[in-house]
Amino acid sequence: MTFLNKSRFHHPQLAPNALGLTRRDYEGAISTLCAGCGHDSISAAIIQACFELDLPPHRIAKLSGIGCSSKTPTYFLGAAHGFNSVHGRMPSVLTGANLANRDLVYLGVSGDGDSASIGLGQFAHSIRRGVNMTYIVENNGVYGLTKGQFSATSDKGSKAKKGTINTDEPIDMVAMALQLGATFVGRSFSGDKAQLVPLIKAALRHPGAAFIDCISPCVAFNNHEGSTKSFDFVRAHNEAVNRLDVILGRDHIEAEYEPGTAIEVTQHDGTVLRLRKLAEEHDPTDRVSAMNHLQERKAAGEIVTGLIFVDPEPEELHDHLGTIAGPLNALGDADLCPGAAALEKVNAALR
Amino acid sequence: MKVTQAKSPEHFHKVVDCQYACPAHTPVPEYIRLIAAGRYTDAYMVNWWSNVFPGILGRTCDRPCEPACRRGRVEEEPVAICRLKRVAADNKDDVTGRMPRPAAQPNGKRIACIGAGPASLTVARDLAPLGYEVTVFDGDSKAGGFIRTQIPRFRLPEEVIDEEVGYVLNLGVRARLGERVDSLKAVLADGYDAVFVGTGAPRGRDLDIPGRKEAAQSIHIGIDWLNSVSFGHIKSVGRRVVVLGGGNTAMDCCRSARRLGGQDVTVVVRSGFEEMKASPWEKEDAMHEGIPILNYLVPKEFTHANGRLTGVLFEKVAAQRDADGRRQLLPTGEPDLHIPCDDVLVAIGQENAFPWIERDIGLEFDRWGLPKLDPKTHQSTIPNVFFGGDAAFGPKNIIWAVAHGHEAAVSIDLFCRGEDIANRPPPETSLTSQKMGIHEWSYDNDVSIDLRFKVPMREAEIALKDIRTEVELGFSRELAFKEAERCLNCDVQTVFSPKLCIECDACMDICPTDCISFVDDGEESELRTRLRAPANNASQDLYVGLGLKTGRAMVKDEDVCLHCGLCAERCPTGAWDMQKFLLETAKPKAQSCGRAAAPRMPAPVAAPER
Ligand SMILES: Cc1cc2nc3c(=O)[nH]c(=O)nc-3n(C[C@H](O)[C@H](O)[C@H](O)COP(=O)(O)OP(=O)(O)OC[C@H]3O[C@@H](n4cnc5c(N)ncnc54)[C@H](O)[C@@H]3O)c2cc1C
Ligand SMILES: Cc1ncc(C[n+]2csc(CCOP(=O)(O)OP(=O)(O)O)c2C)c(N)n1
Ligand code: SF4
Ligand code: SF4
Ligand code: SF4
Ligand SMILES: [Mg+2]
Numbered sequence: 001m002t003f004l005n006k007s008r009f010h011h012p013q014l015a016p017n018a019l020g021l022t023r024r025d026y027e028g029a030i031s032t033l034c035a036g037c038g039h040d041s042i043s044a045a046i047i048q049a050c051f052e053l054d055l056p057p058h059r060i061a062k063l064s065g066i067g068c069s070s071k072t073p074t075y076f077l078g079a080a081h082g083f084n085s086v087h088g089r090m091p092s093v094l095t096g097a098n099l100a101n102r103d104l105v106y107l108g109v110s111g112d113g114d115s116a117s118i119g120l121g122q123f124a125h126s127i128r129r130g131v132n133m134t135y136i137v138e139n140n141g142v143y144g145l146t147k148g149q150f151s152a153t154s155d156k157g158s159k160a161k162k163g164t165i166n167t168d169e170p171i172d173m174v175a176m177a178l179q180l181g182a183t184f185v186g187r188s189f190s191g192d193k194a195q196l197v198p199l200i201k202a203a204l205r206h207p208g209a210a211f212i213d214c215i216s217p218c219v220a221f222n223n224h225e226g227s228t229k230s231f232d233f234v235r236a237h238n239e240a241v242n243r244l245d246v247i248l249g250r251d252h253i254e255a256e257y258e259p260g261t262a263i264e265v266t267q268h269d270g271t272v273l274r275l276r277k278l279a280e281e282h283d284p285t286d287r288v289s290a291m292n293h294l295q296e297r298k299a300a301g302e303i304v305t306g307l308i309f310v311d312p313e314p315e316e317l318h319d320h321l322g323t324i325a326g327p328l329n330a331l332g333d334a335d336l337c338p339g340a341a342a343l344e345k346v347n348a349a350l351r
Numbered sequence: 352m353k354v355t356q357a358k359s360p361e362h363f364h365k366v367v368d369c370q371y372a373c374p375a376h377t378p379v380p381e382y383i384r385l386i387a388a389g390r391y392t393d394a395y396m397v398n399w400w401s402n403v404f405p406g407i408l409g410r411t412c413d414r415p416c417e418p419a420c421r422r423g424r425v426e427e428e429p430v431a432i433c434r435l436k437r438v439a440a441d442n443k444d445d446v447t448g449r450m451p452r453p454a455a456q457p458n459g460k461r462i463a464c465i466g467a468g469p470a471s472l473t474v475a476r477d478l479a480p481l482g483y484e485v486t487v488f489d490g491d492s493k494a495g496g497f498i499r500t501q502i503p504r505f506r507l508p509e510e511v512i513d514e515e516v517g518y519v520l521n522l523g524v525r526a527r528l529g530e531r532v533d534s535l536k537a538v539l540a541d542g543y544d545a546v547f548v549g550t551g552a553p554r555g556r557d558l559d560i561p562g563r564k565e566a567a568q569s570i571h572i573g574i575d576w577l578n579s580v581s582f583g584h585i586k587s588v589g590r591r592v593v594v595l596g597g598g599n600t601a602m603d604c605c606r607s608a609r610r611l612g613g614q615d616v617t618v619v620v621r622s623g624f625e626e627m628k629a630s631p632w633e634k635e636d637a638m639h640e641g642i643p644i645l646n647y648l649v650p651k652e653f654t655h656a657n658g659r660l661t662g663v664l665f666e667k668v669a670a671q672r673d674a675d676g677r678r679q680l681l682p683t684g685e686p687d688l689h690i691p692c693d694d695v696l697v698a699i700g701q702e703n704a705f706p707w708i709e710r711d712i713g714l715e716f717d718r719w720g721l722p723k724l725d726p727k728t729h730q731s732t733i734p735n736v737f738f739g740g741d742a743a744f745g746p747k748n749i750i751w752a753v754a755h756g757h758e759a760a761v762s763i764d765l766f767c768r769g770e771d772i773a774n775r776p777p778p779e780t781s782l783t784s785q786k787m788g789i790h791e792w793s794y795d796n797d798v799s800i801d802l803r804f805k806v807p808m809r810e811a812e813i814a815l816k817d818i819r820t821e822v823e824l825g826f827s828r829e830l831a832f833k834e835a836e837r838c839l840n841c842d843v844q845t846v847f848s849p850k851l852c853i854e855c856d857a858c859m860d861i862c863p864t865d866c867i868s869f870v871d872d873g874e875e876s877e878l879r880t881r882l883r884a885p886a887n888n889a890s891q892d893l894y895v896g897l898g899l900k901t902g903r904a905m906v907k908d909e910d911v912c913l914h915c916g917l918c919a920e921r922c923p924t925g926a927w928d929m930q931k932f933l934l935e936t937a938k939p940k941a942q943s944c945g946r947a948a949a950p951r952m953p954a955p956v957a958a959p960e961r
Contacts, residue, residue: 036923
């Protein structure tokens, strides 16, 4: 952590985006996390992604639970709406907010403790309901905030800082999200912004439940020899399935690729996800193929990263509920109290 | 790209923009921190060792450091480096005890310095304490050269000159003032081991146009006139004065004329306002005193009647490009402009002149009348004769004269010891970590966002009454502290150890000015385009660390680094450290008997309480 504020001075050539904002305008307060924390890198990637997407910060809602990871929304998008909920309860607060105002962009930020331990149920239901959100788990394999206990994503056999070996099976949140019907599933690494930033951009543009498991080394409690969530271990075992370019509708360029080396997925809003394939047998638009690939490579000791699955035609909670196109919180008195005749009609239907 | 070697001082020297730009390489940020800490005497001594005349330069320096200052690239204006120097001089305690003592024993070598300007005095300052017997000759009755005879008193009070010239003469230097040297041959025949020529560029250029002879009474060469004003021989001037020329001499002439009775003083310049040689602040000061500056007017004739000057006739010109694309001043064809006046001051340039140097003693001159010199050693074609200051390469300024003096002193010392003068001693450097605690540094790393503070001035009405009244009041201690806090501490370097780096990106993410990138290595020109922010300022170096685990390169563009230390605070492994780089140019050293007692660099400065 640092006591000084980051200077207002910026690079003289710092470029603005289409909204006239610079990347610095997407920052938040100075981080109080440990120096070198992976979570801070993820915050920087979120800042970069929102800047590049020209998102107006005040049209974003950032929600979190409890943990070092859940503290980070303070450190990015200072002008966005924010909600620090109770431990593990981010998904239900986000779901509620999304139902009330579907016009905002929802960004849920959580930790492996927050989402895989106390909040596992909340996580599962928000995914299976298809809430339109970007759900990022900053996964360090420990409870960082409470000083480094193993979390539920900690690999069996991984070693704690003081030497204890973890004996429990890990929860693979990517596998769970696939199984629960998430329409966008990715995994990345805080130390690889070239991969992470496009992934976050694509997720923010995805009109459905988008889940990203981002491995994020805890420099204070889980970055030693024997840990499977350290910088060195992740770098040594990282196997990216693809490289992603997010091409916004306005600047789509036709690029030539060898047949079978790249696929393009066009989302509803015209955004094109161009995936340059790195793993031959993996098809990111086929859920079963994605699940198989994930399990196979995991068995081989690899950490699969990249855009693992995307459904080009996703559905989301509002579609299922048949809600109106506008935000519910914008309904006026006349809409909410349609009068005695309308009530009579409803009652009649229930008789 | 090649890895930046922490051991080679060149990279870090260049990062300290101000010090690098200063001809004498004054450790600017070091003295600015000392001022912020209220340690004015230490700040003065840091200056004194480097530039010999802190009180004088703090009022008059041409300040090449300021356009170079990094602050000017991150906000509007550079740090007021020059005027902070004056704060050290104004607020210091008695420094006589901190001065080197005259040599206890002579070393048997005799040196003659001809001219007692800043160049010669610097040679004397560097050599006398080592036991050299230094004799300084000057035709004027007091030492100081143009500092005393040209720079008007309202910019530089005489006490300041007396004090700082005094510190040099008190080192056991023999001053033979009022003695003009008429023959270099004769000086050489006197058996001096080495001779330093610091006679300046004493001849003012004249303007030979019709009417010059007839109106001679009222037409004065600027530097001769300023000299007479300085010695009190001239006490008044006509009511209407025209000053010809656009350099600093013209500015001193017009402002002096305003103080000697000139009410209607006009500066007339051939070229445009922007191209004028005078420093921007000198022009501003002149205009502030109600002196109009007229541009694009070429003097054609001095008009006169009955043997008296009546005015100056000017042709109007405009800047145009000729066929070869060169800029030229061409007549516009508009009617000429006549400016009536009582006196004209001609300040259109200065020339070197060496009538006292015989042309048959082996000293060669080039076709511009300047001595043929080795540009580094300042040695002439007579091996034991050295030149410096305005006499060496044409008119410059005080700080260059000082820098030349130091180089010549090194040469003379090597020469007298029979060593190769081309073999220059390297500067003394050190690099020291400033870490005091996890997030604590021995300098104030919080970057001030204040804009440049203005130096308080005396009201024009009072200032114009007496030519000896100093116009600038200088910064108060409070203002000086705030201005000093604007300094970015560019000498506190970001030093990178690739072996420690775990590539967590924390430094890159926190850097307010996007200096740091982790990228694939490449050729410099191409690498510059691939960084987090384009490194377009090619005059600023890249700092490169290789040997990272992923094989990438850490590339830092030094251009707009705020030296805020956040990269080092954010680094979990200490791969970045903030280290103070001190550099002192080589000066002649006492060989056996131990050098001057005073320590050169004062004890470290702690960050002021916030
Ligand atoms: C009007 C004016 C204003 C200036 N203002 C500034 C300013 O604000 N800041 C700045 O940095 N620079 C200024 N300068 C320039 C600066 O004064 C000179 O660059 C500097 O003084 C040069 O130093 P020097 O040691 O080479 O010689 P000088 O200072 O010129 O000294 C040479 C000395 O040698 C003596 N001398 C010459 N010939 C002989 C001889 N044969 N025998 C004995 N003695 C001899 C002269 O009497 C003189 O005292 C100004 C110059 C002028 C003309
Ligand atoms: C209801 C409740 N139970 C327990 C805690 C204590 N607690 C705080 S943070 C945390 C774990 C956080 O782990 P994770 O989500 O992985 O975040 P990290 O700090 O590792 O980023 C726990 C158990 C709490 N704050 N509230
Ligand atoms: S900011 Fe300070 S150290 Fe940096 S160039 Fe300017 S005066 Fe020198
Ligand atoms: S000191 Fe470090 S963080 Fe601060 S501006 Fe320089 S490189 Fe960036
Ligand atoms: S903060 Fe330190 S360890 Fe992290 S990338 Fe920068 S230098 Fe390397
Ligand atoms: Mg955790």
